Amino acid sequence: MQKAFLDAFLWLALRVHGFDAQTSEVLVRLSRLETGHYTSDAFKNHRNAFGMGIVQSRPTTQVGGHANEDAGIGHYRTLFGSVRDMRMYFDNVNEPTKAKGMLSKAFWKRYNPSPSYPESVMGTAHQIGRGLSVFALLAPLTYLVITKFMKHA
Numbered sequence: 008m009q010k011a012f013l014d015a016f017l018w019l020a021l022r023v024h025g026f027d028a029q030t031s032e033v034l035v036r037l038s039r040l041e042t043g044h045y046t047s048d049a050f051k052n053h054r055n056a057f058g059m060g061i062v063q064s065r066p067t068t069q070v071g072g073h074a075n076e077d078a079g080i081g082h083y084r085t086l087f088g089s090v091r092d093m094r095m096y097f098d099n100v101n102e103p104t105k106a107k108g109m110l111s112k113a114f115w116k117r118y119n120p121s122p123s124y125p126e127s128v129m130g131t132a133h134q135i136g137r138g139l140s141v142f143a144l145l146a147p148l149t150y151l152v153i154t155k156f157m158k159h160a
Contacts, residue, residue: 011134013045017056018135020090026097029108034093036131037118053082056089065099068092 014035021031034057041058042050049055053073060078062069068091071082083089097104102114115125 010039010045014039014133014135016086017090020087021093024090024094025104026094027105027107030104030106030110032133032135033108033110033128035133035135037128039131039133040128049080053080054086054089055081055083056086057093059089059092059096062092066095068095 017035017038018031021034022028026034038056038058039045041047042056045051047058049058059069059081061072061081067081068083068088069081070084070088072079073082081092083092094104096102100114100117102111110125118124121127
């Protein structure tokens with residue numbers, strides 16, 4: 008259930024940052040692959056939802072990073088900050104956020120040069136629908152709790 012919730016959270020956060028539904032779905036799949044289905048150290052300890060390396064030459068929301076055998080691992084204060092940085096990355100490389108899931112060949116090559124990477128991403132299952140159902144069920148409860156506290160404040 009936690010993975011479904013994280014899928015839905017990332018999908019909604021991507022939508023808030025201007026990505027269309029299909030591109031958001033592809034990026035959730037990418038996140039699942041990059042984070043080992045949300046189990047990686049980079050995800051759990053550094054809130055890096057997309058396996059982003061340390062940013063050297065563009066605006067970023069990263070608050071630090073550490074070295075690894077690749078491009079390093081960027082650190083974020085929040086998962087939402089990681090999503091915001093993905094949008095900043097798209098803006099920096101002029102990749103359309105409303106691509107109906109059809110990310111350019113240049114995007115895939117920049118993000119991971121392995122020829123099989125896009126296929127690996129698309130083969131990663133997600134549970135966005137299930138997670139959105141959880142959000143829908145919790146929304147009225149959350150509203151009630153917030154309004155109850157607002158009355159007593």
